[in-house]
Amino acid sequence: MAPQLTLQAPLELPPTEVSPYLTQLWSQGLQGATGAATFTLVVWEPAWLEQHLIRTGRCDGPITGLVNEERLEAARLAVSECGLPFSTAPMAPDLAWALGQLGGEHQAQDLRGQFVSGAISAHMPRRLITLAATLADNHPLETMVAAYCPLPEEGGTGGACGDVVVLKGGMGALHQGLALISPLVGNDLPCWVWWNGSLDEAPEMLSALAPIPRRLMVDSSLGTPRRCLDLLVERIGAGQAVNDLNWLRLRSWRESLAMVFDPPGRRDALNHVVQLDIDVEGNHPVKGLLLAAWIADRLGWHLENSFVIPTGEASGDGFGAEFQRTDGESVRFRLMPVPVGVPKAHPGALVGLRLICAPAERPPLCVILCSESGGCMRLESGGMASMELAEEVVPLPNESEEMEVARLLGGGHDTTNPLLAAAVPLAAKLLAH
């Protein structure tokens, strides 16, 4: 779905006039139109990577906040130029930081907040508030406002409209602008907060933007693993509806693994798992740990201990754990980072999974799931000749960030998915210090 621009050029207003202007607009300027009774979406949109790619002349503008193939390709090329390991994912905050150390003064028009993904605009947000942090820390606060009514071809009938508010500026200026947000959000419609950046940055901004009961959308592949998991634990524990895009990207892995055990004849093997191995790209284990935690939770395993497995490699350390099954037997878990030549967009994408089950008086069953884009030779090696082998290739998710967000906005919940809520605390424990 093509991105949609706001129909009306945004009007730049002094921050103090934003709220009165919108009130006046809806009461007088848009007579005959009603505000869509949908939701408010607040987006933290620093787009550091895109801003640096443009500033250093690696991409053309405008700055939109949307990730596309051109941006990802430019980011992949920049990985080696910045001297980062080949396994560094293009979306990794490390890359944006490294690009930030390079010179360059290219300028481009900044359309963040006005360039709305078609998938999101199709849900007709009542109000879309974008916080667009600029590279220049001393950039003063700019506030822009636009109203829009969906075109008939977008499914609109012209009667239900929304508005767009953009707050742009340096970090200090955006902090000042936070006071504007609450009156704009209101309490009559659900509010979603999409933290479309690293979870390491601006924690006080995150706290201010996403108090309960606002529904939070984050990406636990962006940020240090400990911070990502701790934040999920804290927010879910506090009762907030949390949606993790990194968890959603596990969908095809969970589906593929469940499919192996759909035939009832295979199910008993789940009672006899003795070993679980997961390989991930680079040094971001959160996605792999969430998958392991989901399996452990679903199978009722109890965590005995967890530990770091030093590798001495640039790709990072591994993680190990021992679980106890419901029958008291042990399960050995290992998560290892593996170097890859062409990493996927997000850090810590899964490369492969191996689950070995050893039922009594039956041949062992070895389940191997491999990523569509890479092999899993490491998991295929060693001692499986006598086992029944179930090997599946997991399709790559083909949906953009915005599509995932749109799915959540299209029919979301005011509570956290119970499977994620159960997996997160366990994943946090698996991430041994």
Added chain:
Amino acid sequence: MNAILTNPLRVGLRQERVISPQCIVIFGASGDLTHRKLIPALFELFRQRRLPSEFAVLGCARRPWSDEEFRSRMATALGEEVRNHQSAWEQFASCLFYEPVDLEQPEHVVRLGQRLEVIDRLKATRGNRTFYLSVSPAFYGSGCRSLAAAGLLADPSRSRVVIEKPFGRDYGSAQQLNKVVGTCAQESQIFRIDHYLGKETVQNILVLRFANAIFEPIWNRNYIANVQITAAETVGVEERAGYYESSGALRDMVQNHLTQMLALTTMEAPGRFDPEAIRNEKAKVLQAARLADEQEPWNCCVRGQYSSGGSQARPMSGYRQEPGVNTNSTTETYVAMKLFINNWRWQGVPFYLRTGKRLPKRMSEVVLTFREAPVHLFDAAGGSPTANQLILRIQPDEGAGFLFEVKAPGSGMRSRPVDMHFSYDESFGEPSDEGYVRLLADAMLGDPTLFTRSDEVEAAWRLYTPLLELIDDSPWQLPIHPYESGTWGPGASDNLLANDGLMWRRP
């Protein structure tokens, strides 16, 4: 061995499509279908987290119930389901509302619109509405008109109407109803429900045919000798005598359920998996279908009516002795017929359809019998080789079987038939969702693939018009053959196939 009954990794994975915030409005909320099928289906969707938090059900009927009374009645009706999931029910019940509405009263419909606006604000349902007409068919047209007049169908992207069967009584009335409904809403807003299409196994006909390269090349007149479609029920008319007396098996089962199975079995491959592409192909094949003898339909159709039967321990009364049934009733509880499809794929292949009440077994299936091998090289254990059969079991024991000849063990070269068996239970182990779960979700998603389009409905009625006219105008030409309860229908039905040198498959 500690067996795991369900796949613990499967839990929570049925979230592939997201239902938008919305309010489903059920007209006829005090009726049987609401508490037996609709509310249980919605509760199941809720428990699977497939409904958004911004969701509401507004029950509407003439009875002056309150929200609380509606909730309490639904809780009572769901019984054990509620007791087993008490906390989920409490959350779900908070989404249930009730509004006394008589669709014939314009002021009631205006009040309904106001109530919906209140619910929109309360539950943030965004003005998305699915109106479910679970009312007497006589009110389908006027119900749609009332909704349209109140502006409740004005936005095609946000409002849709689900209409239960029967959609019309014959070709003329279906055309008329389509015309009325078409003036109230766009075709994309109309969801004519046939719960058979909600069954996994019925949908599997499409997947089996079009996801496997091996079937399609032989799925035609060159390889298939005949097709039998059966929907057998063990129950009698039960409490539905009032409705059944005026419909009979032809209208109640054949025109919709069996015809949908026929369409899915015989349609051409759609160019893409798209609702309109699929419905185009279904409509086309139904337009090509004809009774085997349209001029003298009594030659290709048998009607029957169950008489008493059963055993001394469990006697079963005859249809005419059922409460609410006319003692001289000529309503058919069994019907069998022969059809042809006049197109390149199916020319000359007979299709035999049968359905009945009080038959020995509850089952639905589609059986494709292939042509015999051109030369019989081997002696067959049964005298002559059994023709290959592909059996699509719709219910129960959902799955498919393939009957083919193999060498019987021993020193000779005798052949005997064996059955290759696929079972949903054995392969997936999870019970399929009830048809209404799937169809309600699809209606709320605005996906019409599994709903019947106006031209399909009309083509289906047109197909049976010669029979319906005969039944209405000169029923003696299509007499009712009595059959004993618990048997496979009247002998005349067997003769229908015997005339072609065939017999019904005994499942």
